[in-house]
Amino acid sequence: MRPDPDVIAPSFKRRISGVTSTLVRLVPTQARDIAIAACGPALPPEVPRIPLHRLPFLPRRPRVWHARRNVEMLGGLVLRALGQDLRLLFTSASQRRHTAYTRWLIGRMDRIVATSDRSAAFLTRPATVIRHGIDTDAFRPPPDRAALRRELGLPEGLLVGCYGRIRPSKGTDLFLDAMLDLLPDRPGAHAVVMGGTAPKFARFAADLRARAAASPVADRIHFRPEARPWEMAGWFGALDLYVAPQRHEGFGLTPLEAMACGAAVVATDAGAFDELVVPERTGLIVPRGDAPALKAALSRALDDAPARVAWGAAGPAHVAESFRLEDEAAALNAIYREMLAAAR
Numbered sequence: 001m002r003p004d005p006d007v008i009a010p011s012f013k014r015r016i017s018g019v020t021s022t023l024v025r026l027v028p029t030q031a032r033d034i035a036i037a038a039c040g041p042a043l044p045p046e047v048p049r050i051p052l053h054r055l056p057f058l059p060r061r062p063r064v065w066h067a068r069r070n071v072e073m074l075g076g077l078v079l080r081a082l083g084q085d086l087r088l089l090f091t092s093a094s095q096r097r098h099t100a101y102t103r104w105l106i107g108r109m110d111r112i113v114a115t116s117d118r119s120a121a122f123l124t125r126p127a128t129v130i131r132h133g134i135d136t137d138a139f140r141p142p143p144d145r146a147a148l149r150r151e152l153g154l155p156e157g158l159l160v161g162c163y164g165r166i167r168p169s170k171g172t173d174l175f176l177d178a179m180l181d182l183l184p185d186r187p188g189a190h191a192v193v194m195g196g197t198a199p200k201f202a203r204f205a206a207d208l209r210a211r212a213a214a215s216p217v218a219d220r221i222h223f224r225p226e227a228r229p230w231e232m233a234g235w236f237g238a239l240d241l242y243v244a245p246q247r248h249e250g251f252g253l254t255p256l257e258a259m260a261c262g263a264a265v266v267a268t269d270a271g272a273f274d275e276l277v278v279p280e281r282t283g284l285i286v287p288r289g290d291a292p293a294l295k296a297a298l299s300r301a302l303d304d305a306p307a308r309v310a311w312g313a314a315g316p317a318h319v320a321e322s323f324r325l326e327d328e329a330a331a332l333n334a335i336y337r338e339m340l341a342a343a344r
Contacts, residue, residue, distance in 0.1 A: 004035075005050060007064040007336050010072040011040035015196070018093075019068045021229035021253060023047060025135050029329040034336060044230055056082050062343035064089055064336045073105040087111075087339040092119050092127065093250030095271065111339060113332070115251040116272035128335065131272065133328035134256045136320050138230075141262035142237035149238050154222070158189040158302065161239040161263075163232070163254055164246075166193070166208065167201040171245030171268065171289075176208050176221070178245075178295040183217040186302055194235060196226035236261035241301050241308060246270040247289050256323050259283075259315030264308045266297045276323070280307075282315045 007030075011023050023038045027047050030036045037050040056079065065076035065086040076088045090109040092098075095118050098106065103124060106112065112127040114120035120127045142148045149156065162175040172193065179191040193212075197205040212221040227235055236242065242258035242265050249271025256276055258265050265283035267273040268290075277283045284301065286293040301308050 004059055004061075005037040005048075005063065006340060007034060007036040007066060008050065008055070009036060009038045009066045009068075010075060011038060011043065012069065012071050012075065014041045015198075018250065018253065021232075022068065022132070024229045025138075025325060026329060026332075029135070029325055030333055033329070034333045036336075044228070046230075055079055056084070058084065060085055062087060062340055064339050066091070066332075066336075067109075068093075070102055070105055073109065077105070077108060085343070087343055089113065089335065089339065091115060091130075092123060093271075095119055095122060095248075095250065097122060098124075111335060113335065116275055118272065118275075119250070128331075130328060130331045130335075131275070131323065132251055132253055132256065133323045133325035134253070134260045134319050135325045136260055136316070139233045139236065139257050139260035139319075141316060142234070145238060148234055152234060152238055154192065154238050155190050155220075158186070158241070159192060159239050160189060160241045160243060160298070160302070161192040161194065161235070161258075162243045162245065163192075163194045163235065164244075165201075166195045166197045166205045168204060169246065169248040170195070171247050171270075171294075173204070173208060174245040174247075174289075174291050174294055175243050176212060177291060178298050179221060180211070180215050180217065181295060182299055182302060183220055189302060190220045190222060192222045192224060192235075192239070194224040194227065232257060233261060236263055239263040240312065241266065241298075243294075243298065244268065244270075244273055245294055246273070249273070252276075255283075256319055260319040262312045262315055264301060264311035265315070266294070266301050268294070278314075278318060281311065282318050283311050 027038045031048045037048045039050045062085045066089045067073040068091045080086045088109045089111045091113040093115040114127040114129050164170050166172045236258045242263040244267035252271035255265045268288040270288040274285050284297045286297050
């Protein structure tokens with residue numbers, strides 16, 4: 001990586017998040033074609049990086065600052081006020097009305113990208129829609145699923161997973177409720193819940209664990225600690241069925257990652273999920289927050305093995321056709337070049 005990049009992609013949060021996952025998979029791909037560096041904590045060594053303390057002292061010349069959170073938009077504005085010649089780009093994944101503060105920040109950006117048509121509809125200024133993509137070299141069906149499960153310490157049988165932050169907005173409780181109802185009549189099935197928990201949701205997560213432990217199927221509900229984004233391909237590849245039960249979501253990468261790894265998907269219509277999952281081809285879509293609909297879809301997916309297997313088999317080709325990481329990287333790099341050319 002050249003020490004003076006043309007594009008800077010900040011990620012200021014210390015905990016692993018969706019933005020962290022985005023930078024980990026995207027920046028190395030973009031770096032093949034443009035001088036880009038990420039900055040911030042919680043990034044693995046393979047991601048091209050620039051230390052935060054160097055930012056105010058970079059040579060003054062045009063470069064793009066690509067923010068994905070409010071704090072990073074603010075950081076770009078501060079650096080520009082300090083004399084850095086930044087062109088400010090913001091990617092919005094939110095699917096709700098922005099706060100007045102966020103609208104103020106967005107109003108000071110030079111360009112806007114939205115991750116879905118629905119996200120673009122909540123913006124008050126024009127945006128370019130660029131959907132997320134998946135690294136299909138990293139996320140692909142495993143050559144030996146049984147061996148992978150042994151390596152990860154997962155059981156044999158029909159494996160159903162729900163991954164992501166454990167909090168009400170992610171619908172982890174909806175998944176657990178459905179599994180507590182469905183597993184007793186399906187002795188070969190297991191549920192896997194994986195994700196980290198913010199302190200304010202610790203009681204919520206503890207309650208889920210307690211309910212699972214007190215149930216007749218406690219030995220078939222497996223809680224696992226949060227894995228790092230670059231370790232997730234194996235966890236998706238071990239599954240037969242992935243469930244995305246979110247009540248609220250921005251974009252939501254996990255259905256794409258699961259489909260790329262050959263798992264069938266049941267998802268709500270939160271985020272961009274209904275733009276990702278093809279009903280009856282790669283899985284099923286249900287209304288967000290609708291517990292009976294989620295349970296019914298899971299019941300069908302568990303019991304209809306031919307359909308479930310067919311959905312999983314169709315996933316990798318669907319992702320490769322429509323959601324390639326290289327296409328996302330190329331579209332963003334094209335915007336960076338337009339912004340840099342206009343500044344020179």
